[in-house]
Amino acid sequence: MKIMVCLKQVPHQDARLDVRPDGGWIQEDNIKFEINSYDTYALEEALRIKDAGGAEVVVVSIGPERVTQSLRTALGMGADRAVHVKDPEADASDPLGVAKILAAIAKAENPELILMGLMADDGNSAAVPPMLAELLGFASTTSVMKVTRSNGSLQAERELEGGALEVVELTGPSVLSVQTGINQVRYASLKGIMAAKRKPIDTKSVADLGLAGKVGAAAAKIKIEKIYPPPKGKGAEILTGSTDEIVNKLVGKIKELGLL
Amino acid sequence: MSESPGASFREFDLFVPTPEHALLAQTLHQFVAREVEPQAAAHDRSESFNLALFHRAGELGLLSVTLPEEYGGAGLDASAAVLVCEALASSDPGFALAVLAHSVLFAQNLAVNGNELQKKHFLPDAASGAKIGGLCMTEPAVGTDVLALRTRAVQSGEDYVLDGVKTFITNGGIDEHTLGDVFIVYATTGPERISSFLVEKGMAGFRLGQKWKDKLGMRASFTAELVFEGVRVPLSHRLGQEGEGTLHMMRNLEVERLTLAAMSLGIAQRCIEVMIRYANERKSFGKPLREHGQIQRYIAESFAEYRAARTYVYDTARRMDLRATGQRIDADATKLFASQVGKRAADHAIQVLGGYGYMGEYVVERLWRDAKLLEIGGGTLEAHHKNLAKDLARDPARVRR
Numbered sequence: 001m002k003i004m005v006c007l008k009q010v011p012h013q014d015a016r017l018d019v020r021p022d023g024g025w026i027q028e029d030n031i032k033f034e035i036n037s038y039d040t041y042a043l044e045e046a047l048r049i050k051d052a053g054g055a056e057v058v059v060v061s062i063g064p065e066r067v068t069q070s071l072r073t074a075l076g077m078g079a080d081r082a083v084h085v086k087d088p089e090a091d092a093s094d095p096l097g098v099a100k101i102l103a104a105i106a107k108a109e110n111p112e113l114i115l116m117g118l119m120a121d122d123g124n125s126a127a128v129p130p131m132l133a134e135l136l137g138f139a140s141t142t143s144v145m146k147v148t149r150s151n152g153s154l155q156a157e158r159e160l161e162g163g164a165l166e167v168v169e170l171t172g173p174s175v176l177s178v179q180t181g182i183n184q185v186r187y188a189s190l191k192g193i194m195a196a197k198r199k200p201i202d203t204k205s206v207a208d209l210g211l212a213g214k215v216g217a218a219a220a221k222i223k224i225e226k227i228y229p230p231p232k233g234k235g236a237e238i239l240t241g242s243t244d245e246i247v248n249k250l251v252g253k254i255k256e257l258g259l260l
Numbered sequence: 261m262s263e264s265p266g267a268s269f270r271e272f273d274l275f276v277p278t279p280e281h282a283l284l285a286q287t288l289h290q291f292v293a294r295e296v297e298p299q300a301a302a303h304d305r306s307e308s309f310n311l312a313l314f315h316r317a318g319e320l321g322l323l324s325v326t327l328p329e330e331y332g333g334a335g336l337d338a339s340a341a342v343l344v345c346e347a348l349a350s351s352d353p354g355f356a357l358a359v360l361a362h363s364v365l366f367a368q369n370l371a372v373n374g375n376e377l378q379k380k381h382f383l384p385d386a387a388s389g390a391k392i393g394g395l396c397m398t399e400p401a402v403g404t405d406v407l408a409l410r411t412r413a414v415q416s417g418e419d420y421v422l423d424g425v426k427t428f429i430t431n432g433g434i435d436e437h438t439l440g441d442v443f444i445v446y447a448t449t450g451p452e453r454i455s456s457f458l459v460e461k462g463m464a465g466f467r468l469g470q471k472w473k474d475k476l477g478m479r480a481s482f483t484a485e486l487v488f489e490g491v492r493v494p495l496s497h498r499l500g501q502e503g504e505g506t507l508h509m510m511r512n513l514e515v516e517r518l519t520l521a522a523m524s525l526g527i528a529q530r531c532i533e534v535m536i537r538y539a540n541e542r543k544s545f546g547k548p549l550r551e552h553g554q555i556q557r558y559i560a561e562s563f564a565e566y567r568a569a570r571t572y573v574y575d576t577a578r579r580m581d582l583r584a585t586g587q588r589i590d591a592d593a594t595k596l597f598a599s600q601v602g603k604r605a606a607d608h609a610i611q612v613l614g615g616y617g618y619m620g621e622y623v624v625e626r627l628w629r630d631a632k633l634l635e636i637g638g639g640t641l642e643a644h645h646k647n648l649a650k651d652l653a654r655d656p657a658r659v660r661r
Contacts, residue, residue: 189320193283194334
């Protein structure tokens, strides 16, 4: 079985984020990057399938040279090889552009299963996995909490509104987008890190994938007009009363917000 | 246009020189947050060594970063050893010390000074953490003055007979009743002639002596006195030739001091982070603490000192050849400087946090206690002064090199 795992490199959760002077994106110089947290759970799920019965795990990422670090992390954790789409032509692709690139790689790799995070910590669009499935004609589901395989089909447990769960069965090659927290993500052991040195990272350009002019900024139908931090407002509400009253009001607020 | 050499020079990261170091740093960061930090305060309080965590570190390969790959190590360099010690000490210096005593003082020492058979026999278990090792140098009456050791080894047939007492041995025991597994022991085999021996748990006459309780800090590592009474150590357990002990000691002391200096870096780093956060959140006289000049001084000076010490330690690590001597000056100087930086940063942190800093819950109290040992163990500040003054007198040009 071959599993393709799509990883996005995003700003580190501890990074200080400043908006670029043109407002188009954040300043990326001098900040640390890491694998999108949702994607790390997808990778761990793939590695567990590999550990349980053998699978080849191929990790794929799009981005500049720094993305190599994230791919090496994945190889250190146990992925078998990596494909890196490193081409400025791919910059500023919209979700459809990203899905086209991933679909081109999937067509070449021919995986039975594609795993990726439900969304990216930075973009939050959650659009790529279903688009990718559509382009490939694969079965697909989202917000997956658990994956099991039996008799050639795939069962995925999904999280629904309010914490309810749903089990779906997928037939044939599938794209699953996974929720965070579904497993305990492993660290790369020293053995894994040293083994990763010998694992291949295959670099591709947009032209290699036959997508020249079809992805990237020029082809994007969605362009980021501007990003900005939320304006500072007077959103805070001070609860008053006895401790019990405050607690009751607080619980009420939490319920009201659907957090409980 | 070709890339200017200036650009690659700027991009070189002294602290994570290769992709492998970067991955190691990442693993350490996660391991420390998820598994080391949650247990640190409890093991300090109970003065106990966390054997399960030690095994876990072995599983991840963190006990053997510098050991050759053929013995189960990662074959990495001094920079990797420094990364491990810095990261562990940023959370739990006591545990970091136990790891250092095992992997640097015992395993790395053996990897450099042992023969093939000895390495094959002992290193794989040291790499995995299945057996825990340590180094026996200090004695009740002999510390810095190592050439005056009283533990004696006298050859008798195919064995040496070892008699003496060693003290302040990190990993000497695993708990109050259990001896550590294997040790490198320095003993005299003649006047001013020191030799090194491998002594294992189970050898007749080798036992756990006094257990040191109520240590000021580093309470998560176990410190013991070890007693050798007519212990018969086979010739096959001697490292190198008779009389080579001083050479083994000198070879190992350089990386020992460098990694101890790295522990002080970890302490300083954590204390600075705690100070910054607290000074941002806590207000006095209507403004955050960080806006008060006296507090600013604590934070700024600690940061500048930490960065200077860190750069010095990692630059020394970059140049260190683990199989050769020749960096005693920088090994002494890094530890001399970093240990004081660590202690000052911890002291400053307590001062910034005031009463809270004095309480265990805020961590810097523990780090302050732990920081002190690094001005004593592996060479006192005074030993570093002595060595540096002597070595620099011999080689004054070294100042400019």
